[in-house]
Amino acid sequence: MEFPTGAMAAVIPKLSKLLMEEYGLQNSVKEGITFLNSELESMQAEVDKISKVPLDQLDSQIKIWARDVRELSYDIEDNVDTFMLCVDDLEARKKHDFTWLIDKYCKSLSELKIHHKIANDIKHDIIPVKEVVERHDRYNADDVDSKLPTIIDPRILKLYDNVTKPVGVDKASGDLIKKLSMETDQSSQKLKMISVVGFGGLGKTTLAKEVFGMLRVQFSYACFVSVGRKPDIKKVLKSILIEVNKQKHMSDLAKLSERHLIDEIREYLENRRMHEEHNTSLVSRNVRRLALHISWNQDIDNNLPVDMARLRSFNAFECPTSMMPPLLDFHALRVLALEDCDITGGYFLKHLGNLRQLRYLGMRNTGKVELPQEIGNLRHLQTLDVRDSFLDALPVTVYELSKLLCLCMDSFTEVPAGLGNLKSLQELRVYVSDDSCPNFAAELLKLTDLKILHINWYWEVDEVSLKDLVESLRSLRGIEDLDFFSCSDAEMSGWEGWEPPRQLRRFSIDSVRVTLPRLPSWVNSTCVPHLSHLDLRVKAMEMQDLEALARISELRFLSVNVEAGxxxxxxxxxxxxxxxxxxxxxxxxxxxxxxxxxxxxxxxxxxxxxxxxxxxxxxxxxxxxxxxxxxxxxxxxxxxxxxxxxxxxxxxxxxxxxxxxxxxxxxxxxxxxxxxxxxxxxxxxxxxxxxxxxxxxxxxxxxxxxx
Known part of the structure; x- marks a missing residue:
C-alpha cells in the first residue's frame, strides 16, 4: 500500500532553504526550523516504512498518526510558502529616485513584520509536531517492522494453493451468493434469509463463513455471530454490537438489558446511515482537494463543511458560478481547474490575482472570458491552459510569469508581442496569425527550453516565413514533440534543412493541403532513434524511404499520405x-x-x-x-x-x-x-x-x- 505523504518531500528542502543567510532570520527561529526539519525527516522515514505494510495489517492508531503527519506537512508548507512570497514581494518593489529613503524605511518595517510572523508560525508548528512525536512513541509505531510482508516465491504458493482455503465449497458458495442476489430491485432492500441444513460435521458453518467473507467487502458494517439451537439472546446482541462497533467493550455492556442493547445497535447503525445519506462522510474541514459537479446537491454545497482557506486543489465541472465559492475564500490554492463552467464576463476571476500560490490554472470551455491584469501576480504559476475559453487576448502581464512552464491557447486568443519573455516555457500550444504576432519566429528563438511545440499557422506560409521558422527551431535543441498545422497550399521544402535533436519523439506536419516534396532525409533510425509518432503528407515517396521508416524501432504511430500513387x-x-x-x-x-x-x-x-x-x-x-x-x-x-x-x-x-x-x-x-x-x-x-x-x-x- 502506498501511503500518501502529503507535502513531506517538498517542505523539507524548503525548510532547509530558510536557514540560508539571505533570509536573515534570528537564531532562535533557525533553531526552531532545524528542529522541524529533523523531525519531519524522521517522520518521512517512518511513513515510508508504514507504506510497505498491507493496509489490513495496520493498527488504526498508526493510520491516524500517518494522516496527522500528512496534514501537518501541508500546514507547514503553507506557512513557509507564504513567508517566501512576502519576501519575494519586498525584492520586487520598484525603487524611486526621490523616495528611496521612504521606500527603505517601509521595507524595513515590512521585513520586521514578515520575520515576526514566520517566527510565530514556526513556534506554533513546533507544538503539533511535538504532539505527533509523542503519539508516535505511545502507539509503538516502530512495531510495523514485524508486520512487513515476507516475499515468497509465487510458484511455491501455487504448489500449496488448496491448503489455505476450504475444499469443495466453491460451487456451493457460488450458488448461495447467486440465490442471495437473484431478487428484484425492491426486494433487495428487504431482509434475506437462507437456511443451510445438514448433519453435524458436514461443513455448514465453514460454508457460511466462506460466503460471509466473500460478501463482507460489499458492506460498511457486517458481523458473523454463532447462535446455536438455544441462543442466549443477550449474549448474541452483545456480540453483534461489539462486531459493528469495535470501540465498545464488554465492561460497558455488562449492565445493559436486551432492550438497551437493541437500542444501542439501532442507534449506532441509524447514525451511520444518516451520516452517509447527507454526504457529510465525504467532506471534512481538513479537505485539501475538492471537486464539484453540477449533479452535486446545491443545497448541501452552500454549507460545505470545508475550510476553503486550507484547500490546495479545486476542480469544477459544468458548474454555474453560484455553486462555486468566491476566489477570495482560497488562501493556499495550488490548482484551479474549471471545465465546461460558464463564467462569461470574467467577474468570477476578478480576484484571481490574490491566489499567489497558484501553480495550475485551467479554463476549458468556460464561455467568453477576460483574464484580469492581476494575473501577473501569480509568480509561481507553472501551467496556464485557456483552450476553448474564447479569450480574445492574453494580458501583457502574463509575460511577467517567469516560472511558467506550460502555455496552451486556442484560435480565438491573440498572442501579443513578448512571448519570448517566457524563457522557462517547456510546452507551448499556440494559434498564430499574421496580425497578432508578426515576429513569431523571432520570439520563438528565445524559448530555448521548449520540449513540446504545437503551432497552428493561420495565414499563408511563404518560403520566407517557413525559413525563419525552421531557423528558429535550430536553436530549440530540447524539442521532443513538434506539431505544425497550416491551411496553406505551399510545398514545404524548408524542412529538409532542419536537423532535429536526437530525442525527438513526435513529428507532425499536417493539413489537408500542406505537403513536403519528399520524406526528409533525417527521418531514419540514426538521426531520430526515439521517434514514436510520425504524421505527414508528401508528394512522392521511394522504396528506400519506407525501408528507412521501417527500421525506426520506437515507431508506434505512422500516418503517411502520398500524392503520387x-x-x-x-x-x-x-x-x-x-x-x-x-x-x-x-x-x-x-x-x-x-x-x-x-x-x-x-x-x-x-x-x-x-x-x-x-x-x-x-x-x-x-x-x-x-x-x-x-x-x-x-x-x-x-x-x-x-x-x-x-x-x-x-x-x-x-x-x-x-x-x-x-x-x-x-x-x-x-x-x-x-x-x-x-x-x-x-x-x-x-x-x-x-x-x-x-x-x-x-x-x-x-x-x-x-x-
Whole structure:
C-alpha cells in the first residue's frame, strides 16, 4: 500500500532553504526550523516504512498518526510558502529616485513584520509536531517492522494453493451468493434469509463463513455471530454490537438489558446511515482537494463543511458560478481547474490575482472570458491552459510569469508581442496569425527550453516565413514533440534543412493541403532513434524511404499520405517491430510476420487493380489486429470491381481470429467506368456522388487529425 505523504518531500528542502543567510532570520527561529526539519525527516522515514505494510495489517492508531503527519506537512508548507512570497514581494518593489529613503524605511518595517510572523508560525508548528512525536512513541509505531510482508516465491504458493482455503465449497458458495442476489430491485432492500441444513460435521458453518467473507467487502458494517439451537439472546446482541462497533467493550455492556442493547445497535447503525445519506462522510474541514459537479446537491454545497482557506486543489465541472465559492475564500490554492463552467464576463476571476500560490490554472470551455491584469501576480504559476475559453487576448502581464512552464491557447486568443519573455516555457500550444504576432519566429528563438511545440499557422506560409521558422527551431535543441498545422497550399521544402535533436519523439506536419516534396532525409533510425509518432503528407515517396521508416524501432504511430500513387509489399523480418497504428493511402500488402505489433490499420485499396487476388492485402498476417478502416479508390474501376473488392475485404475481416471492427469507404466514385448496358450493370454517377465522396474524405481526415 502506498501511503500518501502529503507535502513531506517538498517542505523539507524548503525548510532547509530558510536557514540560508539571505533570509536573515534570528537564531532562535533557525533553531526552531532545524528542529522541524529533523523531525519531519524522521517522520518521512517512518511513513515510508508504514507504506510497505498491507493496509489490513495496520493498527488504526498508526493510520491516524500517518494522516496527522500528512496534514501537518501541508500546514507547514503553507506557512513557509507564504513567508517566501512576502519576501519575494519586498525584492520586487520598484525603487524611486526621490523616495528611496521612504521606500527603505517601509521595507524595513515590512521585513520586521514578515520575520515576526514566520517566527510565530514556526513556534506554533513546533507544538503539533511535538504532539505527533509523542503519539508516535505511545502507539509503538516502530512495531510495523514485524508486520512487513515476507516475499515468497509465487510458484511455491501455487504448489500449496488448496491448503489455505476450504475444499469443495466453491460451487456451493457460488450458488448461495447467486440465490442471495437473484431478487428484484425492491426486494433487495428487504431482509434475506437462507437456511443451510445438514448433519453435524458436514461443513455448514465453514460454508457460511466462506460466503460471509466473500460478501463482507460489499458492506460498511457486517458481523458473523454463532447462535446455536438455544441462543442466549443477550449474549448474541452483545456480540453483534461489539462486531459493528469495535470501540465498545464488554465492561460497558455488562449492565445493559436486551432492550438497551437493541437500542444501542439501532442507534449506532441509524447514525451511520444518516451520516452517509447527507454526504457529510465525504467532506471534512481538513479537505485539501475538492471537486464539484453540477449533479452535486446545491443545497448541501452552500454549507460545505470545508475550510476553503486550507484547500490546495479545486476542480469544477459544468458548474454555474453560484455553486462555486468566491476566489477570495482560497488562501493556499495550488490548482484551479474549471471545465465546461460558464463564467462569461470574467467577474468570477476578478480576484484571481490574490491566489499567489497558484501553480495550475485551467479554463476549458468556460464561455467568453477576460483574464484580469492581476494575473501577473501569480509568480509561481507553472501551467496556464485557456483552450476553448474564447479569450480574445492574453494580458501583457502574463509575460511577467517567469516560472511558467506550460502555455496552451486556442484560435480565438491573440498572442501579443513578448512571448519570448517566457524563457522557462517547456510546452507551448499556440494559434498564430499574421496580425497578432508578426515576429513569431523571432520570439520563438528565445524559448530555448521548449520540449513540446504545437503551432497552428493561420495565414499563408511563404518560403520566407517557413525559413525563419525552421531557423528558429535550430536553436530549440530540447524539442521532443513538434506539431505544425497550416491551411496553406505551399510545398514545404524548408524542412529538409532542419536537423532535429536526437530525442525527438513526435513529428507532425499536417493539413489537408500542406505537403513536403519528399520524406526528409533525417527521418531514419540514426538521426531520430526515439521517434514514436510520425504524421505527414508528401508528394512522392521511394522504396528506400519506407525501408528507412521501417527500421525506426520506437515507431508506434505512422500516418503517411502520398500524392503520387504508390504501393508496397511489407515483408516480415523485423521491420516496424513496435508499430501499433498505421494510417496511409499507400496500397500496402502484408506478408507473414509483417508489422507484428500492429493493432489498427487504415489503408487504401485500388479497385481497378484486377481480380480478387489483388484485393487480398494479407490482413490475416496481422495477428494483433483490432481495427480496420479501408478506403476503396474507385477511379478507373467498374462498379462490379468495387463490389468484388469490398466482398474480399469483408471476408478477410470476418475470418480474422480477432474479429476486428471494420469500416469501409469509397471515394472518387465519379471516375467509375460505366459497364456495357448488355451486362445490366449500368450505373449513373451524379454530381451528388462526387460531393458526398469529397465530404466523407474531408470529415474522416478532420476526425483523424483531432485524435
Amino acid at each position: 504508390f504501393s508496397w509489399t511489407v515483408p516480415g523480418g523485423g521491420l516496424f517491430p513496435n508499430l501499433r497504428r498505421c494510417h496511409t493511402d499507400i496500397a500496402l500488402t502484408f506478408l507473414h510476420g509483417a508489422m507484428p505489433m500492429l493493432m489498427e490499420i487504415e489503408l487504401c485499396v485500388v479497385a481497378s487493380g484486377g481480380g480478387a487476388t489483388s484485393y487480398d492485402v494479407g490482413l490475416g498476417n496481422l495477428l494483433l489486429l483490432k481495427t480496420v478502416e479501408v478506403w476503396i479508390a474507385c477511379e478507373g474501376a467498374t462498379a462490379s470491381q468495387v463490389e468484388e473488392a469490398e466482398a474480399v475485404l469483408r471476408h478477410a475481416v470476418d475470418v480474422h481470429p480477432n474479429r476486428p471492427t471494420f469500416d469501409l469507404h469509397q471515394f472518387n466514385r465519379y471516375w467509375l467506368i460505366k459497364e456495357d448496358k448488355e451486362d445490366g450493370d449500368d450505373e449513373d454517377i451524379s454530381a451528388t456522388d462526387q460531393e458526398h465522396d469529397s465530404c466523407v474524405m474531408k470529415e474522416a481526415k478532420r476526425t483523424r487529425l483531432s485524435d
